[in-house]
Amino acid sequence: AQLDLDSILEFTINLALEAGEMIRSGQQKRFSSESSNEDEKANSVDLVTEVDKAVEAFITKKIKETYPDHQFIGEETFNGQKITDEPTWIVDPIDGTTNFIHGFPMVATSIGLAVGGVPVIGVIYNPFLDQLYSAAKGKGAYLNRKTKLPITGKSKPLQSLGHALIAVEYGSARSAPQLPSKVKTFQTLAGSPDLGGKMCHSLRSMGSAALNIATVASGGLDMYWEVGCWAWDVCAGICILQEAGGAMFGPKTSSLSGEIDGDLLTGRKYLAVRGIAPSSDETSLQVQQR
Numbered sequence: 001a002q003l004d005l006d007s008i009l010e011f012t013i014n015l016a017l018e019a020g021e022m023i024r025s026g027q028q029k030r031f032s033s034e035s036s037n038e039d040e041k042a043n044s045v046d047l048v049t050e051v052d053k054a055v056e057a058f059i060t061k062k063i064k065e066t067y068p069d070h071q072f073i074g075e076e077t078f079n080g081q082k083i084t085d086e087p088t089w090i091v092d093p094i095d096g097t098t099n100f101i102h103g104f105p106m107v108a109t110s111i112g113l114a115v116g117g118v119p120v121i122g123v124i125y126n127p128f129l130d131q132l133y134s135a136a137k138g139k140g141a142y143l144n145r146k147t148k149l150p151i152t153g154k155s156k157p158l159q160s161l162g163h164a165l166i167a168v169e170y171g172s173a174r175s176a177p178q179l180p181s182k183v184k185t186f187q188t189l190a191g192s193p194d195l196g197g198k199m200c201h202s203l204r205s206m207g208s209a210a211l212n213i214a215t216v217a218s219g220g221l222d223m224y225w226e227v228g229c230w231a232w233d234v235c236a237g238i239c240i241l242q243e244a245g246g247a248m249f250g251p252k253t254s255s256l257s258g259e260i261d262g263d264l265l266t267g268r269k270y271l272a273v274r275g276i277a278p279s280s281d282e283t284s285l286q287v288q289q290r
């Protein structure tokens with residue numbers, strides 16, 4: 001049956017706002033309690049808190065009550081499920097868990113819905129800055145429901161890497177060979193001879209994949225590059241970015257002018273570009289392939 005994207009978007013926005021309230025109050029409780037421990041997942045910098053788990057349980061329950069036929073994949077309960085063609089909710093209850101633990105306010109709940117492997121709903125909410133990014137496929141992307149993305153005045157396409165403000169992340173995979181290869185890319189972007197004398201304006205790291213993508217969508221960043229993201233880090237963001245006229249490239253994307261990558265949700269390697277992708281700037285593609 002045809003999905004009613006307008007009503008699903010409304011549901012998702014309300015869900016993200018409620019999740020945001022849990023995140024805000026969860027942080028207050030953690031900061032005022034003696035036992036605000038966090039657990040390590042894959043390694044000592046891959047962290048999860050009791051708030052991540054509680055928020056995911058809340059979001060799962062609401063989705064299952066409202067859309068019992070839909071599939072669900074969440075960061076904290078992921079057990080290897082594949083993304084099928086069925087409507088599938090893909091959720092990161094707290095994206096930016098390390099920021100959440102430290103009180104650095106770049107934290108978001110990220111709720112996406114994919115159908116046939118294509119993100120059709122995306123809502124990213126930062127409860128600390130009260131910023132809500134939302135989009136439904138074919139219906140545009142918005143900040144705080146009213147401001148259409150990209151934000152006015154920032155819709156000029158990116159001309160070249162040399163003019164770009166680019167987000168990158170260390171992520172949590174930091175052993176060899178991952179870390180040296182990431183650092184090499186940071187260095188290339190910041191101005192190594194590999195770029196033929198070009199260097200980007202500067203590099204940034206928000207510590208939240210979802211917020212990096214949302215900021216590319218809104219125009220504050222020109223690009224975001226990361227290796228090691230999961231579907232829940234990017235699903236909502238892809239919908240928002242594409243609706244804002246930007247493009248997300250995965251490892252299988254062969255041309256910057258935009259061949260569709262069928263595995264965009266599972267490729268782990270991402271380059272988000274605001275506005276129209278600079279198809280003539282091959283350096284972007286080289287960066288992406290590293």
Ligand code: IPD
Pocket residue numbers: 047075092094095096097098169170171172206207208209210226228229230233
């Ligand atoms: C992480 C953050 C981080 C990014 C990692 C993500 P989490 O998500 O988005 O910025 O570098 O790749 O896994 O663990 O905070 O939900």
